[in-house]
Amino acid sequence: MFESFTETMLLSALTDMFNEMGITWQGIVLHLINLVILTVGLYFLLFKPVKKMIRERQEKVKKIEKENAELNEEVKELKSSSEKVLSEAKKEAAVIHENAVKVAKQKADDIMADAKEKAKALVDRTETEMDEERRMLRSDVEKQIADVSLAVAEKVIGRDISKEDNRRLIEESLKEWSGKENG
Amino acid sequence: MAKEQLVAKVVVSEKPDDDILRMVAEFVKEKGCYKTEYVIDPDILGGIVIKIGNKVYDGSLRSRLETVRQVF
Numbered sequence: 001m002f003e004s005f006t007e008t009m010l011l012s013a014l015t016d017m018f019n020e021m022g023i024t025w026q027g028i029v030l031h032l033i034n035l036v037i038l039t040v041g042l043y044f045l046l047f048k049p050v051k052k053m054i055r056e057r058q059e060k061v062k063k064i065e066k067e068n069a070e071l072n073e074e075v076k077e078l079k080s081s082s083e084k085v086l087s088e089a090k091k092e093a094a095v096i097h098e099n100a101v102k103v104a105k106q107k108a109d110d111i112m113a114d115a116k117e118k119a120k121a122l123v124d125r126t127e128t129e130m131d132e133e134r135r136m137l138r139s140d141v142e143k144q145i146a147d148v149s150l151a152v153a154e155k156v157i158g159r160d161i162s163k164e165d166n167r168r169l170i171e172e173s174l175k176e177w178s179g180k181e182n183g
Numbered sequence: 184m185a186k187e188q189l190v191a192k193v194v195v196s197e198k199p200d201d202d203i204l205r206m207v208a209e210f211v212k213e214k215g216c217y218k219t220e221y222v223i224d225p226d227i228l229g230g231i232v233i234k235i236g237n238k239v240y241d242g243s244l245r246s247r248l249e250t251v252r253q254v255f
Binding site: 146147150153154157158161163165166167169170171172173174176177178 | 195196197199200202203206207210213225228229230231233240242244245248251252
C-alpha cells in the first residue's frame with residue numbers, strides 16, 4: 001500500500017513537472033511521428049544518394065588504382081626494357097671502345113714498326129755509306145802511302161842501284177825477251 | 184821499211200859496258216835490226232828500254248815500279 005502510494009506520488013510529481021514544462025503525451029507521440037518521418041525522409045533523400053556516391057567514388061578509386069597498377073607495371077617493364085637496352089648499349093660501347101683501342105694499338109704498332117724499319121734502313125744506309133767512305137779513304141790513303149813509298153823507292157833505287165844490279169837487270173830483260181820470242 | 188833501215192833505239196840509265204853492248208847488239212840482230220842508237224836517260228832508274236820500229240821492250244826499273252804502283 002505504501003509502495004502504491006509512492007508510485008502514485010512519483011507519477012503525480014512527474015505529471016506536474018511535464019505539465020509545468022509544457023510536455024504532453026500527445027506532444028511526445030507527435031515528436032516520435034516527426035522523427036520517423038524525418039528519418040525516412042533523410043534515408044531516401046540524403047543517406048541513399050550519399051551511399052551511392054561513396055560507392056561510385058570507391059569504384060572510381062579502385063579503377064584509378066587498377067590503372068595505376070597497370071601503369072606501374074608498364075613503367076616497370078619500360079624501366080626493365082630501358083635498363084636492358086642501356087646494358088646492351090653499354091656492352092656495345094665497351095666492345096666498340098675495345099675495338100677502337102685495338103685498332104689504335106695496331107696502328108701505333110704499325111707506325112712504330114714502320115718508323116723502326118725506316119730508322120734501321122737509314123742506319124744501314126748510313127753504315128753502308130760510311131763503310132764505302134771508309135773504304136775509299138783507306139784506299140786513297142793506301143794509294144798515297146804506295147805513291148810515297150814508291151817515290152821514296154825511286155829516289156833510293158836511283159841513288160843506290162849498283163852497276164852490277166843494273167847489269168843483271170839488263171841481262172835478265174834481254175834473256176826474257178829472247179826466250180819469249182824464241183820459245 | 185826494209186829491215187836494214189830499222190834503227191834500234193836503246194835507252195839505259197848509264198853508259199853501258201862492252202858486255203852489255205855486245206848482248207844488246209846480238210838481241211837487236213835477232214830482231215833483224217843492224218843499227219843501234221843509244222840514249223842515256225837516268226829517269227828510267229835502271230834496266231833497259233829497246234824500241235825497234237813500233238815494238239817497245241821495256242825492262243826499266245821505272246816501268247817495274249809503275250807496275251807495282253798499279254797493283255796498289
